[in-house]
Amino acid sequence: MPLTPTRLADDAANLAERARACDVAIAALPAKPARTDEEQRAADDAQRPVRDLRDRFMRLHGREVYDTVTDRRTRGPRLAQLVAATAELVPGLLPDAARLAAEERLPQAVKEGLVIDLGIFFRRVLADPVSGEHLLDAMRAPTPRALSLLAAFERTGELDLDTVHLQRSGRIAHVTVRNLDCLNAETTELNADLETAVDLALLDPAVEAGVLRGAEMTHPRYAGKRVFSAGINLKHLHAGRISYTDFLLGRELGLLSKLRRGLRGGEDPTWWPNADVAKPWVAAVDTFAIGGGMQILLTVDHVVAADDAYFSLPAAQEGIVPGMANLRLTALFGGRLTRRVILDGKSIGARDPEATLLCDEVVAPERVGAVALAAAERLASPAVAVNRRMVNLAEEPPDAFRAYASEFALVQALRLHSADVLDKVHRFSTAERSA
Known part of the structure; x- marks a missing residue:
């Protein structure tokens, strides 16, 4: 189902363009294990405004995007299915299935951090009382x-x-x-x-x-x-x-x-x-x-x-x-x-x-x-x-759970790629190789 030709479509086109430019800037840098501190700062500087734009896009249009992907909440996809469908519907909002699969094969310390974009998305979906309640119900359906x-x-x-x-x-x-x-x-x-x-x-x-x-x-x-x-x-x-x-x-x-x-x-x-x-x-x-x-x-x-x-x-x-x-x-x-x-x-x-x-x-x-x-x-x-x-x-109360889950969705994604966690990962990996 296509997005309606409203401000949402214009904002989606702008987001897709900004996301492509960010991807080009990241691709020009060495792969993460070989980056210098300065190159990693450049990557962070390229990603930060695009992630802010994704967050603002979801604040404005999150419910309509969710309703479109779920056929007005008549279907209840699980998280990975929801991500895949949304990535196809709104290019640039979420990484596509191929990029996510490639990232999942990497050690934690060298991942680019694509799940942060998932955290931005799920935070806003869960924060919305209508979309959030529907997603929580969908996740409690039998597998x-x-x-x-x-x-x-x-x-x-x-x-x-x-x-x-x-x-x-x-x-x-x-x-x-x-x-x-x-x-x-x-x-x-x-x-x-x-x-x-x-x-x-x-x-x-x-x-x-x-x-x-x-x-x-x-x-x-x-x-x-x-x-x-x-x-x-x-x-x-x-x-x-x-x-x-x-x-x-x-x-x-x-x-x-x-x-x-x-x-x-x-x-x-x-x-x-x-x-x-x-x-x-x-x-x-x-x-x-x-x-x-x-x-x-x-x-x-x-x-x-x-x-x-x-x-x-x-x-x-x-x-x-x-x-x-x-x-x-x-x-x-x-x-x-x-x-x-x-x-x-x-x-x-x-x-x-x-x-x-x-x-x-x-x-x-x-x-x-x-x-x-x-x-x-x-x-x-x-x-x-x-x-x-x-x-x-x-x-x-369900609303208290949903509000907590909304913040948790983003915070946990950020923690996975924070400097102190990655340092622990590096030290653990070094100890494993030395053992």
Whole structure:
């Protein structure tokens, strides 16, 4: 569908011309690994005014662009699909699929930073109440992969994905994370597997509650022990293999939103009156829940932890933003303790007084599984499902979530390419080569 011949078309033509000129200036410089500091400043100087223009363009025309791409919000593309369609519709606003694919193959330290343009776009889409609400609903729709596997899972009650095992036992779905070679560290692939498993548990009418737990590890230091999560996979981050759309932003709007708010049925009348299909979740934490692992705990209804487990959010030390944790932890802990955890890197042990705000039950390590299952059985009730929805609305109103997600979309993209993060990437890569 073409853009209407209004001021939007004129502004789009101007943006395309300015973007082409910027690309020419960047192409005249050496590739990023070989640039001097002066050449990098020249690249930044070329990009800055064009990015400002993109931001102003989205402030003026963002809703019309979004409506055009989504056929007046009758379709709900996921983030990557939305980017591809918008890049084709408005040249210069977003990098096209070929450029993004080429950039994704590069190590983080030598990427040009194309995801910053994605951050500009998503910030303005999410800031708009109409477009933002529609995008958030679209991201809570079941994934095509989950829909393709649903019949088999309903029939067998078990499914093996690459990094996740899903099993239905009675009315409880057990989601076991088993990214064994890296202590359940988060990757783009793990996020996709986990979202698929959560979708299936929510879609299966025989499931009334779910339990999330880490598998037994093969790592020499933790062999035979269960680990909940080691947080983001830093090797993948430094190698440029952590996707902005499919992981850093997509995880917040997809997987974690589904754990907290459930699936969105959209306009399908067969879903009425339950437009949201949500179920209670219990997290069983063995050993540690670091980074994104701790973020998962902020989305579930009940947390059972081993008494020797601990929790931390080291994103500030890594240089990035810990997803929605700044929003959710503040509601849970208050501002002062949240600052100590996120800004100062404070770790919380399951036996610490502060852990009572994060854990519902702290038990001996050998009792974690049984206690978590008992909690899931208690919560497996239609009345619980309805009331958890109302609690979530009170605790995290949708507009507050959308406003936070809007700023997060750009801030996280900028952090990925900030000087301090890239310096950490360089030092990590150097240490890896020396090891």
